[in-house]
Amino acid sequence: MKVIKKIFNVFFALFLLSINVEAQTTFFVSPKGNDTNQGTQARPFASISRAVDVARETPGKVVVYLKGGTYYLNHPIVFTSEDSPGKNVSLTIRNFKNQQVTVSGSVALHLKWTIYKNGIWQAKVEKKLIFDELFVNGQLQHMARYPNYNPAAHFFGGTSADAISKERVARWKSPAGGYVHALHPCEWGDVHYLITGKNDKGDLTLEGGWQNNRPMGMSKKYLFVENIFEELDTVNEWFYNKKTQILYYYPPKGLNLKTAKFETPQIAHLFEFRGSAANPVQNITVEGLTLTQTLRTFMENKEPLLRSDWTIYRGGAVFFEGAEKCSLENCTLHNLGGNAVFFSDFNRYCTVSGCLISDIGASAICFVGDPKAVRSPCFNYYQFVPLDKLDCTPGPKTNNYPAKCEVYDNLMFNLGQVEIQSAGVELSMCQSITVSHNTIYDVPRAGINVSEGTWGGHTIEYNDVFNTVEESGDHGSFNSWGRDRYWRADKRVLDSIVEKNFNLALLDVVKPITIQNNRMRCDHGWDIDLDDGSSNYIIRNNLCLNGGIKLREGVDRVVENNIMINNTFHPHVWFKNCNDIFMHNIVSMGYQPINVESWGKEVDYNVFPDSASLKAAQDRGIDKHSVCGRLEFVNPRAGDFRLKAGSIAFSVGFKNFAMDNFGVVSPRLKALAKKIPIPSVHVSEKMATDKIIDFMGAQVKNLNSLDERSATGMDSTRGVFVVKVTAGSVAAGFLQANDVILSFDNREINNLDDLSAARMSVIGTNTEVVLFRNQKKLKERVELKMK
Template identity: 65%
Template sequence: MRGIKNLIIISVIFFASFLRPAGSNAQTNLYVSVKGNDRNPGTKNKPFASINGAVSAARKISGAVFIRLYGGTYYLSKPVVFTSADSRKDNEPLTLTNVDNQKVIISGGALLRGLNWTAFKNGIRQAKIAQDLVFDELLVNGKLQHMARYPNYDPSAEILRGTAADAMSKERAERWKSPAGGYVHALHSAKWGDFHYIITGKDTSGTPVLEGGWQNNRRSGMHEKYRYTENVFEELDTENEWFYNKKTKILYYYPPAGLDLKTAKLEIPQLAHLFEFRGTEERLVKNIIISGLTLTQTVRTFMQNKEPLLRSDWTIYRGGAVFYEGAVRCRLEKCVLENLGSNAVFFSNFNRNCEVSGCRISDIGASGICFVGDPAAVRSPSFEYNEYIPPAEIDLTPGPKTNNYPKDCKVYDNLMFNLGYVEKQSTGVELSMCSDIVVSHNTIYDVPRAGINVSEGTWGGHIIEYNDVFNTVKETGDHGSFNSWGRDRYWQADKKKLDSIVAERPGLALLDVVRPIVLRNNRFRCDHGWDIDLDDGSSNYHIYNNLCLNGGIKLREGVKRIVENNIMVNNTFHPHVWFKNSQDVFRHNIVGTAYLPIGIADWGREIDYNTFPDSVSLAEARSRGTDSHSVYGPLTFENPEKGDFRIKKGAAALSAGFKNFEMDNFGVVSVGLKRIAKKPIFPTVLVINNLTKDETIDFMGARIKNLTTAGEQSATGMDRIRGVLVLSVAPGSAASAFLQANDVILTFNRKQVGNLKDLQEARNAVAGKNTEIVIFRNQQQLKRKIEVKM
């Protein structure tokens, strides 16, 4: 047997010598086909059958090697693993790609064969499964089907595609004979991500018993309303649903009308990973490229999502369809990653100079691309929101303890959409315990939470530029298209103690984020939060030349943030509970409404040279001691309907130092990706001008007017022109407890408010009493209980 193996290796090298051109830039081509044979030499006419067969042969060949796959679907029984034995010299890479642009699909699924379908009942069909398979997801003719669930899958439902408060109630469970193995999925009680549970049975009272709920680092329980149950047999009651009985090995499926099960292709994902780069800092995997392939069908891993990412709200499953650890100068390029149950790409621990570029990443169960280092590289780490290190015990050495984290990597020209269809605490690009990552020219949209997320300050140096990020925070809350936390070694949840720590030793806030994080030349739109949200201690940022289309910019406490030359359309600057002597700077920006500060006693180093839409907003800012050199004037943009928000010549903003920046260079650059990428909806600019004839009045400290224009309707997201528009809210006023600029008042004291007169009459009727107000904000109605004083 050993002699046969040696003969095969000798044959491969012999044939490869004919394929390799002469000269120092020698190149070898090895071929793979689904119709090949691993005993073949890997030539064009006699290809290998497996990728592993070609990889093994490549290890024996010097010079650049191309493994070229003929078109077809390659079903993997295990991941393709690259180790240090596969490392290549610089300029002699190993490239895994297709033949002549043929479509090559690398699948972690299994094809169901020889099914004998018979009728079960009520349109449901059944078939015995002879194969020994994991049944986690089912795809029929390439389309993802749904585990039997309650409530049924509803593509029009914004949150979790359908929810019900009684999804796991005792009354509902009475229908279930044996629910063990079912799942409960729910949003976090505050909509900060989600939780997942497996049903282990029912207790003596008949209530489902759950195990799980570890998928969020803020474990305050599941949402009382936003939840659903799946993988329970009795809930199989509509088209495209399925259930697999593990004991009887019978698959039950409710096919849609017109589907021919005899010819349909049914596939079941089996693997969590497709490609793995398994190296260490001492034994690296170098110079390997995966290019031009379609990667699909990995299992969901939401029950393995347990590792906390320090004190951020996140936990993580450390894995993905393409997994990198100990990789240097490795690339994933021009690939399609779709229908993946977990993360698409994951860089774990030590990685250097790696890149993901030109890829389309869509229909992903969790996140698009993650960079996550080793917590052991963090000095004085804490792992839960309420944990903290006493100041006297903090390691005062700046930066990381080890090199075991991703650094100097790049995410460039990728189209990412329809992410997080299972896990809602997910994102397009996740940065945690890493440094110097470039995220450039990506288009990211249709995600349940942030498009780009920075979990903590460790260790900064990132450049986030020319990205187009929109349709974000679609299923969660209190977040932004770009989100960050800065819960680093100095941080703690007790705000008074935190303030005193930073006041005494402001340098502590910069021990982890040792290099500035740069956000520049991006376009953001968030309709359910902030366009840019720097939360909880986020420090050492330089934010400039960003176009914010709807949600404005929020800075919670932190130090050393420079925000300059940004445009905030129909929104404004949201400073929240800043540190004393934060050294923050906000200058040369354009805001669409008055600032909306909360709990600010110290306004940093410089808040000036900004542009407001009206004199009232500017006067309000100056009354707080800021913006002595700022200006106001009409926001005259070049062509906002087409997305060109450059300021016209002669506009007031130019006199305050604002400089126009390019408006046609956001997002992906590849021709093919640009052709299919969506664009954000460009808002009609809401012009607030105190010189207009529109009547404005004071309402409990808020300036309000009738909503009268199509621009105001578009900016607020109203269904039609009606109600009363909130122009601004004075800090500390009664209205500040329940109103924000750009709100629309719909009812007051249970009376419809069509105009100012309606609101005044309703208020006069309840002076000195408690009542109720209904407002429209972020495309949803909110009900508030308030007290109306005399």
């Protein structure tokens, strides 16, 4: 009997233990609570960090409910592997009964305002605080700046060429601590500088400019300054004097300074998941919260992302490093100074879903692995590892990178408010990331960006991406680079490498990247832009509404069954053996190739709008089975570009795909999302032929298109573009196809007339020419024949 009773007690204890493990424990937090409380609904904690500490010691599934209100953090909430509740249980931090819960990186200010002068008020700040941004009643105000903020301005909310002129600087008594923000000279992003003072000549002394991985200084035309006291001259501007701790503010008419809520951010991160591959943070979810007001990080944006145009600040309002099966769900992230969400190094099976992400200083969601996981890494555009020293093992060296994560059903807009070189989703040194059913718009550069091929496997599908490349150039709604370990800036060397060692181009992008069933529109570039060396892509069933599809040099790209409205296919400087396929696509005008001598594995069975465009393709030896004819869409005004029954497109294998499944899917986000502008379909017209002349045995023309600018890397549409060079000619001694002639005989060359005049005026048989080749200037001496 005692034995039976003992066995019963053991089984009962195990039963109770199993109940305890499976049971859910709940804790409550309220801004009105107290951290000495028990964390019950009646007696909640006051801080999230206290609840997390208690949850760490609690076995089984834990839910921390946050009651309505604002939680001001003076340091991030940090999760480590010790917070992981177990393999099959979870920790959730979420709002209680859908109450409005705000987690802020700011501190609330309690100020006593007095009149200063000229509409400006002043208040003493009692504590030493960081003043990087100022929010009044939840709305971001502007640091005192020149020129004044103008939401209709093309770049940065207003720029001026005289922003740092001597005349302007002479007005500033003590500009140290101010900032200069400028566009990259080629419009490839932005650069930022801290003003450290003035020199004895009255010029500013600056520190910075490292925010772009193609450093060329700053634009002389598109720049502005901020945090300058003398520029405080309009409503909604402010300035903080660090020495006197006085805040100056120019309030708008009608604002009650006594009741207005003033806040200033003090931290850059709100939630951090900090683990490692060996000890990951697991099974933690943050859900239903509003995350807001973090510090700007543009001066910390220093780390180069291999040979892409990007540098990065490795951080965000929500930061994941060493996480598994962790997620951010149904949150609102807005008014953040830097990146919203950042996945750094090792992360697996993590998700960002159902989130509204807007008014962000930098990027919405970034995945960036460890450069030490890359074989033979290079970081500068012109840097490379010699072939005899190249690590030729495919794939990564370690597992310290994000993989198998998902970005699903998120609405992202008004991004890159501070940093132009940003994106809705940025992918670098990661693998097999799924980006699905997101709506991304109103961004200064790409909606989705792939920085390099390492290590492929991404699926980018059912996204709605538009109003992109709004404050930059030479880019697309989707953009990629493929400057992997095989790549060189010198195209002739690169051609030779791919011709003799084709498989080197696939050492990093070991899995294909799939772009399918998306709707994209770029009014300032390409809808889909595969730049420098991008390889191993499958691009299918995409609706491109304005910019078409561009493929620069690369290998193994399959482009099939896409629709390009009011645009076409843009192949640029292809390899002879690129192995590309372009089939079953609909274009709205003839192809626009730049220096393409060989057309890949197969270009055929496509649909052109007219016989002239088709004939032009067939004259190049391609599109033997392609067709042309008027295309009847089901309802183009409503965005339904499926083809009606009987269309000639079906005869060459084109297949209709769904037109009602792009973008976010949750009703809440659908109701908030802006609608993509649907273009009117233009009837194809025969394009005017550019004038081409012979120049010393080279065929040259005016550089006058976005395609030519992109193919050469020019900063603007100027100069004379070299189309072809005849072997054995005088030009062959100093020119190559794809060169741009910028100067001849010390005369600036902007067009063919300039070049002809310069050539005719040369005295003697020797002169100098300035060229733009492989995206940099060089000088050549030219031996001329006597006239």
